[in-house]
Amino acid sequence: MKKAEILDQIELRQSTLKTWLSCPLMYKYRFLDDLDPAFRYPGTLHGSALHLVLSWLHEGEWRANLRALYTKALNYYLYASPEEHIPVRWKIDMGKEIEVLKNNAIEILENYRNKTYNKDAIVLFAEVQFKVNILGYEFSGTIDQVRKNRDGSIELLDFKSSKMRPNHYAIPNDLQLTLYAYALKFGELLVDGIWVKPNMLMDSVGFYHLRAHEIYKRKVTGKEIGDEKGSPFMRTSKSIQDLRAFRSEIRSQLSAMLKDWYYPNTASCTFCGYAEHCIARNGIVPEKQASQAHELLAELEMVQ
Numbered sequence: 682m683k684k685a686e687i688l689d690q691i692e693l694r695q696s697t698l699k700t701w702l703s704c705p706l707m708y709k710y711r712f713l714d715d716l717d718p719a720f721r722y723p724g725t726l727h728g729s730a731l732h733l734v735l736s737w738l739h740e741g742e743w744r745a746n747l748r749a750l751y752t753k754a755l756n757y758y759l760y761a762s763p764e765e766h767i768p769v770r771w772k773i774d775m776g777k778e779i780e781v782l783k784n785n786a787i788e789i790l791e792n793y794r795n796k797t798y799n800k801d802a803i804v805l806f807a808e809v810q811f812k813v814n815i816l817g818y819e820f821s822g823t824i825d826q827v828r829k830n831r832d833g834s835i836e837l838l839d840f841k842s843s844k845m846r847p848n849h850y851a852i853p854n855d856l857q858l859t860l861y862a863y864a865l866k867f868g869e870l871l872v873d874g875i876w877v878k879p880n881m882l883m884d885s886v887g888f889y890h891l892r893a894h895e896i897y898k899r900k901v902t903g904k905e906i907g908d909e910k911g912s913p914f915m916r917t918s919k920s921i922q923d924l925r926a927f928r929s930e931i932r933s934q935l936s937a938m939l940k941d942w943y944y945p946n947t948a949s950c951t952f953c954g955y956a957e958h959c960i961a962r963n964g965i966v967p968e969k970q971a972s973q974a975h976e977l978l979a980e981l982e983m984v985q
C-alpha cells in the first residue's frame with residue numbers, strides 16, 4: 682500500500698493513533714484491513730458507558746437516578762452502537778456481570794457527584810468532537826471534558842476507567858493528551874452543530890481516574906472500610922512550547938504510520954481482540970494452543 686492509499690483508507694483520529702502506539706499490527710487489522718475485533722470486553726463497555734453518563738450529568742442531569750442513567754448508557758453500547766454486532770466476552774454469566782458493572786458504576790458516580798470540586802466545576806465542553814490540522818493532515822477525535830475549576834483554572838481531563846491506575850510517568854508523554862491540548866489551542870470544536878475555534882491554552886491537562894472513587898470493602902494498611910481509593914486527578918501541564926514540539930513528535934509517528942510495514946507489539950496481546958488473526962499468520966504457535974492461552978489470561982483478569 683502506498684502512502685496516498687493508506688491516507689485514503691484511514692481517518693487520523695485519536696483512536697487511530699492510540700491503536701498504532703499500542704500495536705502497529707493491530708492498527709493494520711483494524712484500520713487498513715477494516716476487520717472487526719473478535720470480541721469486546723465488558724470493561725471497555727463499562728468505561729464507555731461511564732463516559733456517557735458523566736457527560737449527561739453535566740448537561741443538566743446532575744440529580745438524575747444513576748442506575749437508570751447508567752443502564753441507558755450501557756444498553757446503548759450493548760445494543761445500539763455501531764459496534765453492537767461484535768460479541769461481548771462475558772466471563773461467566775451476562776446477567777450477573779451486568780449487575781456487578783451497575784453496582785460499580787453507581788459507587789463511582791455517586792462519589793464523583795458528591796465531590797464539591799465536581800459539583801462546582803463549570804464544564805465548558807463534554808464529549809466534544811474536535812478537528813485540527815497538523816503538518817497538513819487533519820486529525821480528529823473526541824475530548825472527554827474541559828472544565829473551569831473553582832479557582833478559575835481551565836483544565837482538560839481525560840477519564841480513565843481501567844482497574845489499574847495509569848502510570849504517573851506516562852502522563853507528560855501521553856500523545857493523546859497533547860493532541861487534545863493542541864486541538865484546543867489551534868483546532869476547532871463542534872459545539873451545537875457549529876465548528877468554533879476556542880484558541881484556549883489549558884492551565885492543566887491530565888487523567889481523571891474514575892476507579893479512585895471506588896471504596897475499600899476490607900481494611901488495608903492506612904485505609905478504613907468505606908474510604909475511597911485516592912485522588913482521581915493525575916495532572917501535568919502543556920506550555921505553548923510543548924505544543925510546538927508536539928508537531929515534531931507527530932511528524933515522526935506519521936512517517937512510520939504511513940509506511941507499508943506493520944510489526945507486532947506483543948506487550949499489547951493480552952487485551953487484543955485481533956489475537957486470532959495474529960495466530961493465523963504465525964505458523965509457529967498452534968492456533969488452538971494460543972487461543973487457549975488467551976482464554977486463560979482473560980479468566981485470570983489479565984485483560985482489560
Ligand code: SF4
Nearest residue numbers: 704707945950953959
Ligand atoms: S495479538 Fe498482539 S501482536 Fe497481534 S495484533 Fe494483537 S496486540 Fe498486536
